[in-house]
Amino acid sequence: QSDLTQPRSVSGSPGQSVTISCTGTTSDVGGYNYVSWYQQHPGTAPKLMIYDVGKRPSGVPDRFSGSKSGNTASLTISGLQAEDEADYYCCSYAGTYTFDNYAFGTGTKVTVL
Amino acid sequence: QVQLVQSGAEVKRPGASVKVSCKASGYSFTSYGVHWVRQAPGQSLEWMGWIHPGNGNAKYSQKLQGTFTITRDTSASTVYLELSSLRSEDTAVYYCARQSGGWPGWWGQGTLVTVSS
Numbered sequence: 001q002s003d004l005t006q007p008r009s010v011s012g013s014p015g016q017s018v019t020i021s022c023t024g025t026t027s028d029v030g031g032y033n034y035v036s037w038y039q040q041h042p043g044t045a046p047k048l049m050i051y052d053v054g055k056r057p058s059g060v061p062d063r064f065s066g067s068k069s070g071n072t073a074s075l076t077i078s079g080l081q082a083e084d085e086a087d088y089y090c091c092s093y094a095g096t097y098t099f100d101n102y103a104f105g106t107g108t109k110v111t112v113l
Numbered sequence: 114q115v116q117l118v119q120s121g122a123e124v125k126r127p128g129a130s131v132k133v134s135c136k137a138s139g140y141s142f143t144s145y146g147v148h149w150v151r152q153a154p155g156q157s158l159e160w161m162g163w164i165h166p167g168n169g170n171a172k173y174s175q176k177l178q179g180t181f182t183i184t185r186d187t188s189a190s191t192v193y194l195e196l197s198s199l200r201s202e203d204t205a206v207y208y209c210a211r212q213s214g215g216w217p218g219w220w221g222q223g224t225l226v227t228v229s230s
Binding site (some may be wrong): 006034036038045046047048051052055058089091096098099100101102103104105106 | 148150158159160162163172173174175176184208210213214215216217218220221222223
């Protein structure tokens with residue numbers, strides 16, 4: 001029961017750029033500048049790649065960038081590399097006055113051709 | 114370095130309970146929140162809740178609250194997730210993750226909980 005919509009898959013050749021969209025509502029993506037992106041390789045735990053829409057944790061290559069417009073956030077991978085092939089999930093804070101909540105996206109498989 | 118080591122896989126009957134542990138090291142345990150996120154087979158991620166180990170205050174997903182409890186033991190630098198009245202739909206990998214910049218940032222290796230009769 002994911003709350004944010006992502007394309008099922010995107011693909012690109014090495015060196016190209018790909019962009020993954022993440023569409024929510026005014027209650028999550030559109031309501032806060034709190035969007036993050038996670039990379040998950042098969043059989044491993046997710047890894048935080050982008051937080052607060054466009055910030056990169058230490059150690060994440062600057063090929064990864066994030067942005068947001070209205071209710072849609074985007075992750076762009078520039079200069080695609082073989083090791084970027086993985087599943088990617090967006091995440092938005094979606095809390096209310098009473099409850100904390102973090103909504104995850106449906107997930108996008110990135111294939112490097 | 115920051116490490117979160119979770120307990121091993123569990124197989125439970127429907128209606129049973131299970132307690133998953135997450136032992137933290139490499140940082141000040143009481144200074145960072147710890148989240149729990151689950152992932153059913155082949156599915157996306159689902160946020161369950163988080164706890165601040167410093168004061169023990171836990172917050173739960175409105176959708177899931179009432180079906181699990183998050184606690185901590187500061188003497189053992191360990192956070193726990195206890196699931197009760199297990200159903201087949203609870204079959205998933207359960208991850209703990211330390212906060213980083215307010216987000217689940219440093220993740221444990223995951224614990225597979227299988228609910229089957």
